[in-house]
Amino acid sequence: MLRRIYILFALAVIGGYAYASHRGLELSRTEKGVAPASARGAHIGSGAFWYGGYRGGK
Amino acid sequence: MSVANCPSCGAPIEFAIGSSAVVICRYCNSVVARTDRGIEAHGKVAALIETGSPLQIGTTGKYRKTGFRVTGRTQLRHQAGGVWDEWYAAFDDGRWGWLAEAQGRFYLTFRTEAAAPPLDQLRLGEPVETVDSLVVAEIGKAELASAEGELPWRPEPGYSYEYADLSGSERKFATIDYSEEPPVVFKGEETTLAGLGVSGESLRKTRVAVVALQCPNCAGALELKAPDQTERVWCPYCGSGLDVSAGKLSLFQLAKKKRKDVQPAIPLGTTGTIDGKQYVVAGFMQRSVHFDKAYYWTEYLLYNREKGFRWLVNSDDHWSFVTPLRPGEVRDSMPAGAAGDVYYDGRRYRLFQNATAKVTYVLGEFYWKVAAGEQVNTSDYIAPPFGISKEVTTSGASEIAYSHARYMKPEEVEEAFGLKNLPRPRTTGPMQPFPGSTVGVAWAVMLLLLFIVTFVLASTKPNRTVIPERMYDASIAPDAPVEGVPENTRMFFTDGFDLSGKHNVVVEVRAPLDNAWLYVTGDLVSEATGKFQSFDFPLEYYSGVDQGERWSEGKRVRRIYLSRPEKGRYAMRIGAQWEAGKTPPPLYVKVREGVFRWPYFILALLGISVIPFVAALRKVSWEAERWKDSDHSPFKTITTEEDEDEE
Numbered sequence: 001m002l003r004r005i006y007i008l009f010a011l012a013v014i015g016g017y018a019y020a021s022h023r024g025l026e027l028s029r030t031e032k033g034v035a036p037a038s039a040r041g042a043h044i045g046s047g048a049f050w051y052g053g054y055r056g057g058k
Numbered sequence: 059m060s061v062a063n064c065p066s067c068g069a070p071i072e073f074a075i076g077s078s079a080v081v082i083c084r085y086c087n088s089v090v091a092r093t094d095r096g097i098e099a100h101g102k103v104a105a106l107i108e109t110g111s112p113l114q115i116g117t118t119g120k121y122r123k124t125g126f127r128v129t130g131r132t133q134l135r136h137q138a139g140g141v142w143d144e145w146y147a148a149f150d151d152g153r154w155g156w157l158a159e160a161q162g163r164f165y166l167t168f169r170t171e172a173a174a175p176p177l178d179q180l181r182l183g184e185p186v187e188t189v190d191s192l193v194v195a196e197i198g199k200a201e202l203a204s205a206e207g208e209l210p211w212r213p214e215p216g217y218s219y220e221y222a223d224l225s226g227s228e229r230k231f232a233t234i235d236y237s238e239e240p241p242v243v244f245k246g247e248e249t250t251l252a253g254l255g256v257s258g259e260s261l262r263k264t265r266v267a268v269v270a271l272q273c274p275n276c277a278g279a280l281e282l283k284a285p286d287q288t289e290r291v292w293c294p295y296c297g298s299g300l301d302v303s304a305g306k307l308s309l310f311q312l313a314k315k316k317r318k319d320v321q322p323a324i325p326l327g328t329t330g331t332i333d334g335k336q337y338v339v340a341g342f343m344q345r346s347v348h349f350d351k352a353y354y355w356t357e358y359l360l361y362n363r364e365k366g367f368r369w370l371v372n373s374d375d376h377w378s379f380v381t382p383l384r385p386g387e388v389r390d391s392m393p394a395g396a397a398g399d400v401y402y403d404g405r406r407y408r409l410f411q412n413a414t415a416k417v418t419y420v421l422g423e424f425y426w427k428v429a430a431g432e433q434v435n436t437s438d439y440i441a442p443p444f445g446i447s448k449e450v451t452t453s454g455a456s457e458i459a460y461s462h463a464r465y466m467k468p469e470e471v472e473e474a475f476g477l478k479n480l481p482r483p484r485t486t487g488p489m490q491p492f493p494g495s496t497v498g499v500a501w502a503v504m505l506l507l508l509f510i511v512t513f514v515l516a517s518t519k520p521n522r523t524v525i526p527e528r529m530y531d532a533s534i535a536p537d538a539p540v541e542g543v544p545e546n547t548r549m550f551f552t553d554g555f556d557l558s559g560k561h562n563v564v565v566e567v568r569a570p571l572d573n574a575w576l577y578v579t580g581d582l583v584s585e586a587t588g589k590f591q592s593f594d595f596p597l598e599y600y601s602g603v604d605q606g607e608r609w610s611e612g613k614r615v616r617r618i619y620l621s622r623p624e625k626g627r628y629a630m631r632i633g634a635q636w637e638a639g640k641t642p643p644p645l646y647v648k649v650r651e652g653v654f655r656w657p658y659f660i661l662a663l664l665g666i667s668v669i670p671f672v673a674a675l676r677k678v679s680w681e682a683e684r685w686k687d688s689d690h691s692p693f694k695t696i697t698t699e700e701d702e703d704e705e
Contacts, residue, residue: 002495002673010504010666014511017662021515021655024562024622035581035588 064090065099075129075148078208082130089205091212101215104204107133107141107303110286111159112251114262115207117145120255121166125150128157130207134200137455139301139427140289141203146210154210156244157254158233161287161425162366164254165231167246174234174241180222182450182458183385183393189232189243192224193393195385198455226386248384273298274309281327283340284361288423292341294326297421299429311429317419320344323372323480324358326422330475332370332379332466337362339370339475341422347413347436349689359424367425370471371463375480376487377471378445378463388446388460396437398690400446402462407439407446409690410488415449442684443491465489486683494676501670508666512659520652524555524563525630532634532642546638552630552647554585559625561652567632568615568646571599576643579633580618586626593618619655 019025060073066088071081073092080091082103089100117128126147133141140160147155147166158165173188177197185191201218219237226232229248234241251261269285272278278295282288282302291300291307299311322342324330329338341359346352355373357380362368369380385393389401396412417432433453439446443465451457465487468480483490532548557563569576575598581590595618601610630649636642685691 002669003497003500006497006669006673007500007504009669010500013662013665014504014508017508017658017665018511018515021658024560024652026562026619026621026655027658028619030620031592033590033592035583035590 060092062090062092062097064088065097066090066102071097073208075208075210077152077154077210078129078148079210080212081208082206084206087204089213089215100212103202103213103215106204106206108286109133109141109143109159111143111145112261113143113145113157113159113256114260117256117260117262119147119257119260121149121155121249121253124153126155128207130209131205132202132209132213133204135203136200137198138289140425146207148208155246156233162363164249164251165233165246166249166254167231167233167244170243170245172243172245174243177220177222177234177236177241180234181394182456183390186224186234189224189234189245190226190230192226192230192232193386194222194458195225196223196455196457197221198223198457224386225384227384229384230386231384271307273300274307275300275312280307282423283327283338284363284367284423284425287361287367287425288340289425290427290429291423292420292428294421299420301427302423310427320356320419322356322358322421324370324471324475324477328475330360330471332360332368332474335362335365337365337368339422340367341420341424341428343417343421343424343428344419345415346418347411347415349413354418359422369461370466374485374487375468375483376485376490377466377468378489379466380447380461380463383446383460383462385458385460388448390448390460393448393458394450396448400439400448402446402460405441405444407441407444408692410438410440410445410685410688411690412437438488440488442489445489463489465491486680486686488684488688490684492677492680494673494680496677497670497673501667504666505663508659508662512662516654519654520561521650521654522558522561522652523648523650524557525552525647525649527566527568527646527648528552530632530634530645530647532636532645544635544638546640546642547633547635548642549631549633550645550647552632552649554627554629555649556627557623557625557651560622562622562655563620563649563651564617564653565593565620565630566615566617566648566650567595567597568648569597569634569643571597571612571614571643573600573602574598574637574640574643575612576645577635578616578645579635581631582620582623583629583631584624584626585629587624589624590631591620591623593620619653 062071064071064083067086069083069085071083071090073081080089083090087102089103091098091100113128115128119126126149128145129148131143131145133143135141142160145157147157149155153168156167180194180197182194185193199218199220202213205213221236222234224232231248232243232245234243269282271280273280273293275298276296278293280291288302291302293300298309300307301310324339326339326342329336337360339358340361344354344356346354358370360368360370371378371380387402391397396409398409400407413436414433415436417428417430420428420430435450437448445463447461449459468482472478472480530550565580567578575596577596579594581592583590595616597616598612599614600612632647634645682693685693
């Protein structure tokens with residue numbers, strides 16, 4: 001019985017690992033958002049929106 | 059054929075075989091020999107003892123395509139008290155075959171020219187090279203008890219000789235007869251009536267299933283379950299010891315105080331079915347070994363007409379079914395002692411215990427003259443759920459006996475013998491199988507699968523550089539400072555780049571810090587949709603010398619892994635903040651996609667290993683419990699003399 005449960009569990013672990021790795025999924029969660037249209041393309045120079053992204057120093 | 063008259067009683071006698079030496083007169087038991095001078099009588103032998111043998115004078119058979127006829131037999135008395143038959147078979151090709159019968163087993167041997175070592179050089183359990191390396195199973199002395207029929211040699215009443223029985227694999231068997239000089243080697247094999255090709259018509263039909271007798275001491279009714287094999291009976295009513303001879307009982311030992319504390323859990327006479335064969339409980343005994351104190355267990359002698367004797371052993375409510383083995387079947391490097399391992403049927407058995415076992419109580423019938431106080435050296439080996447037991451007897455005939463045990467749950471014993479409520483064991487038995495599952499093989503298969511999956515994943519990841527390492531100089535102030543933004547902060551945007559939308563993205567940021575810190579923030583920004591993923595992390599590196607020792611801490615490089623973004627064109631925003639008043643170091647940024655992640659492999663490895671690890675821990679704990687009473691435990695801690703002194 002334990003053997004059967006283990007095999008199912010291990011297959012699930014390996015399957016999950018293979019799926020996540022193949023799909024390029026990461027465990028670490030990153031903050032996501034949408035930049036306003038005004039801030040898009042402002043690659044050079046500066047913009048208050050992007051500076052607002054700072055989270056402080058040491 | 060030659061016919062004559064017995065010189066002693068005048069009855070007609072017949073020499074049917076040309077090579078026979080004597081005929082035992084069937085009327086007066088005289089040993090009649092034919093010599094150059096004619097027919098001579100050489101004393102008389104005692105009357106035959108009923109052994110219940112199915113063979114008789116005139117029994118015919120065919121062994122390996124050669125016909126034979128049984129012409130005579132001798133009855134030999136064993137040092138332990140029993141009697142066995144040795145039949146003489148005249149073969150059609152002129153050979154004589156010796157057909158020994160003991161405890162329902164048949165051993166057919168032929169005289170050979172093989173050399174034999176002197177008797178005093180034989181060692182129990184050790185191989186005899188000149189006799190096909192068969193091992194010595196027994197060394198003893200046989201005394202002629204009686205004889206009948208036509209024999210190839212002349213037996214002298216009261217004659218005795220020393221012998222050694224040898225045993226090997228595949229039923230090989232040999233006997234060395236030390237009555238002659240040089241000793242004679244008889245080689246052959248253990249066989250069956252079917253193997254001897256004897257027909258049912260030529261067999262004796264005198265075997266009876268049960269014989270009813272009366273105890274001469276208490277007049278209790280005794281039923282012998284194996285009357286033709288039993289040598290001694292211990293009366294279950296009064297406890298007297300009774301010897302069985304020619305179907306009669308004689309008092310060997312008067313009843314002692316009856317032990318009420320030791321009673322068989324399976325009553326004598328109970329029948330039960332094990333491995334499809336029906337056995338009757340013929341005898342019961344308690345035995346003990348002594349270490350720091352006496353440890354007791356009980357044994358039930360089981361009998362089946364076809365299979366012979368078996369044992370059912372009960373130790374601490376753990377049961378095992380025991381079958382005798384031929385010594386040659388067990389590979390034992392130290393037959394007279396206790397080797398660490400023995401091998402049987404391709405399995406390794408580890409030494410669990412060796413001690414001197416003593417019979418402490420006996421009830422019922424036995425095939426040898428057993429009595430309380432009898433001692434043998436025992437070595438017990440285990441390979442759960444099986445075990446091998448070795449018993450070496452050195453008093454009287456020297457004998458080495460091996461037996462194979464199979465663990466039985468109390469439920470199995472209950473079912474076999476129709477019993478209820480046998481006590482359940484409260485400890486771990488030496489042969490008790492681990493009740494849990496082991497997932498070692500499954501784990502190995504899953505491990506292999508994980509490696510294959512990992513190999514495929516790792517080899518298919520592109521590990522593509524999206525932005526080669528680029529330097530950003532934070533010391534250059536922006537053209538137009540943003541209001542409210544501190545001086546010690548900068549922000550950069552990388553050039554645009556394309557992502558496939560199939561893989562993860564890794565951002566690597568490096569700064570040549572020296573006793574400084576930098577706080578990095580970033581966003582992976584989609585140019586088309588404005589969607590972004592943010593991240594941040596500190597970079598810091600400090601080093602120095604403290605009391606002459608160089609030290610360092612922190613990291614100059616960090617990588618951040620982002621989940622697969624949608625396919626499209628992206629830019630990376632990198633922001634940096636440093637200690638106010640200091641010059642910021644340059645920042646190096648590199649972006650790749652499709653990077654294989656080894657930590658996830660480690661996580662998966664741990665994931666599939668947790669259950670096997672827990673199962674293995676349980677197994678180890680169980681094994682430690684199993685071996686706790688053994689002097690040969692692989693779990694035993696080595697105690698040094700110093701440790702003992704400290705105690």
